[in-house]
Amino acid sequence: DIQMTQSPSSLPASLGERVTISCRASQYISNNLNWYQQKPDGTIKPLIYYTSNLQSGVPSRFSGSGSGTDYSLTISSLEPEDFAMYYCQQDANFPRTFGGGTKLELK
Amino acid sequence: EVQLQQSGPEVGRPGSSVKISCKASGYTFTDYVMNWVKQSPGQGLEWIGWIDPEYGNTDYAEKFKKKATLTADTSSNIAYIQLSSLTSEDTATYFCASGEGFDYWGQGVMVTVSS
Numbered sequence: 001d002i003q004m005t006q007s008p009s010s011l012p013a014s015l016g017e018r019v020t021i022s023c024r025a026s027q028y029i030s031n032n033l034n035w036y037q038q039k040p041d042g043t044i045k046p047l048i049y050y051t052s053n054l055q056s057g058v059p060s061r062f063s064g065s066g067s068g069t070d071y072s073l074t075i076s077s078l079e080p081e082d083f084a085m086y087y088c089q090q091d092a093n094f095p096r097t098f099g100g101g102t103k104l105e106l107k
Numbered sequence: 108e109v110q111l112q113q114s115g116p117e118v119g120r121p122g123s124s125v126k127i128s129c130k131a132s133g134y135t136f137t138d139y140v141m142n143w144v145k146q147s148p149g150q151g152l153e154w155i156g157w158i159d160p161e162y163g164n165t166d167y168a169e170k171f172k173k174k175a176t177l178t179a180d181t182s183s184n185i186a187y188i189q190l191s192s193l194t195s196e197d198t199a200t201y202f203c204a205s206g207e208g209f210d211y212w213g214q215g216v217m218v219t220v221s222s
Contacts, residue, residue: 034208036152044202044212055210087152091207095168096142096154 002026002090006099012107017078021102023088025069032092033071035064038085038101047086048073078104109133111203111213118219119193126189127216129203136184137161142209143177143188144202155201158186193220 003026013019023033035048046055048064051071061076075082083106088099112130119125129141143155156167160179167175174197176189190197198220203213 036209042200042215044204044215046208046210046212049208089152089209094166095156098152098154101151 001095002029002093002097004088004090004097004099006086006088006102008102009100010103010105012105013078014107015078015080019075019078019104021073021086021088021104023066023071023073023099025071025090025092028068029090029092031067032090033064033066034089034091035073036087036089038087040084075104109205109211111205111211113201113203113213113216116217116219118221119190119197120222121193121195121220123193124189124191125193125218126187127201127218129186129188129213131184131186131205134205136179137181139206139210141177141179141186142204142206143175143186144204144209145171145199146202146215147196147199152202155188160186190218195220 005024007022031051033051037045037047047058051066052064063074066072083104086102110132114128117125137160140157140159142157145153145155154168155171155175158165158177158179160181165177179186200215200217202215205211
């Protein structure tokens with residue numbers, strides 16, 4: 001199985017700040033990397049697919065990049081609704097695997 | 108509008124089974140696979156497996172092959188997951204998510220295993 005390692009696990013940040021979350025795969029995943037947001041009420045929303053493509057309706061302050069085994073999610077200027085959990089996921093191989101999550105919290 | 112409406116919370120006794128549902132609307136049910144994902148309390152996300160509703164084909168993560176059974180009823184656009192031989196390790200929230208890209212998610216169902 002491909003292991004996905006996210007860092008940091010917790011990220012205190014302020015409104016308006018630019019933040020980056022990292023995700024490393026245990027093997028090459030050829031840009032088959034997705035990002036999801038989970039709100040405190042448990043709702044899960046897809047954000048980005050295939051490394052850098054925004055899902056419909058996702059604000060442009062979100063962006064994704066990376067290649068090979070290293071990927072990242074950047075939020076350019078934090079809004080109140082962005083404080084949530086973020087998960088990366090690979091769909092290069094089965095079983096699909098997720099990173100352990102990053103909790104973005106208000107500093 | 109695509110919606111995945113999951114059934115309500117379940118309580119199961121150790122050793123028993125539970126079956127939870129995920130009703131799809133707003134798209135052609137047979138056009139997309141349905142994934143199931145487990146989230147244990149305070150933990151991350153685990154892929155259980157998926158089903159192709161059109162053909163009934165399934166694929167499971169190794170650790171869930173003896174635990175979960177995925178089915179789909181194309182007449183009512185409902186996907187199901189049955190969890191068998193329940194133990195405390197099965198206490199979790201279970202999500203359905205449609206498409207190979209997990210494009211739409213249900214609200215999740217809390218399953219509690221308790222005697």
